[in-house]
Amino acid sequence: MVHNRTKAVLLKRGLIHILISRKVDYGLRCLIYLAGLKTKERVSIRDLSKRLRVSYVFLAKIMQILVRAGIVESRRGKVGGVRLKDRKAKLYKIITLMDPAFSLNRCLNKEFSCFLKNKCPLRRLLATLEKDLFAKLEKISLLELTKESPSPFKFRRTRR
Numbered sequence: 001m002v003h004n005r006t007k008a009v010l011l012k013r014g015l016i017h018i019l020i021s022r023k024v025d026y027g028l029r030c031l032i033y034l035a036g037l038k039t040k041e042r043v044s045i046r047d048l049s050k051r052l053r054v055s056y057v058f059l060a061k062i063m064q065i066l067v068r069a070g071i072v073e074s075r076r077g078k079v080g081g082v083r084l085k086d087r088k089a090k091l092y093k094i095i096t097l098m099d100p101a102f103s104l105n106r107c108l109n110k111e112f113s114c115f116l117k118n119k120c121p122l123r124r125l126l127a128t129l130e131k132d133l134f135a136k137l138e139k140i141s142l143l144e145l146t147k148e149s150p151s152p153f154k155f156r157r158t159r160r
Contacts, residue, residue: 019104020095020099020102021098021099021102022058023058023062023098023099024094024095024098024099024102026052026054026058026059026062027062027065027066027094027097027098028091028094028095029052029054030048030052030054030059030062030063030066030072031066031071031072031084031089031094031142032142032145032146033048033051033052034072034082034083034084035084035087035142035143035145035146036146037083037084039083040083041083042075042079042080042081042082042083043081043082043083044080044081044082045059045060045063045081045082047081048063048082062098063082065097065098066094066097067082069093069097070085070086071084071085071086071089071094071097072084072085073085084142086142087141087142087143088141088142088143089141089142090137090138090139090140090141091137091138091140091141091142091145092134092137092138093138094142095137103130104126104129104130104133105123105126105130107120107123107126108123108126108127108130
C-alpha cells in the first residue's frame with residue numbers, strides 16, 4: 001500500500017501515470033459545473049476558473065475546444081459568458097475531444113510498435129477492457145451523469 005505522502009512525491013516526479021489528463025479532468029469538471037446552472041444562465045470563464053481552482057489561461061483553452069465542438073456556447077460582453085449547449089454530449093466524445101490519444105496503455109495505440117504485440121496476454125486484456133470502457137462512456141451523457149447526484153459545486157455567482 002502506498003501512503004498519500006509517497007503518492008504525492010511519485011506524482012510530482014512523474015512516476016505515477018494517470019488514466020485521464022488534467023485537460024480531460026478540468027473539461028469534465030467545467031461541464032459538470034455548467035450542467036448544474038439554469039438552462040439560460042451563463043458564467044464568465046474567469047469566475048469558472050476561480051470556482052474550479054483552475055488556471056484561467058488553461059481553462060480558456062479548454063473552453064475554446066468545447067465551444068468549437070458545439071458542446072458549450074460562448075457570448076462576449078457584459079452579459080456574456082459560457083453556458084452548456086449540448087447536455088446530451090456523450091462522455092466518450094468529450095474525453096476524446098480533449099485527448100484524442102486517450103488509451104489505457106500506449107501499446108493499444110496504432111502508432112505504437114511492440115515485438116510482443118500479437119502474443120502479449122496483457123495487451124489482449126487491456127484491449128478488451130478499453131473496448132468495454134469506451135462502449136460504456138459512449139452510452140453516458142452529461143445529462144445522465146449529472147441527474148443522479150447533486151453537483152459538488154455551489155452555484156452562487158461570485159462578485160465581479
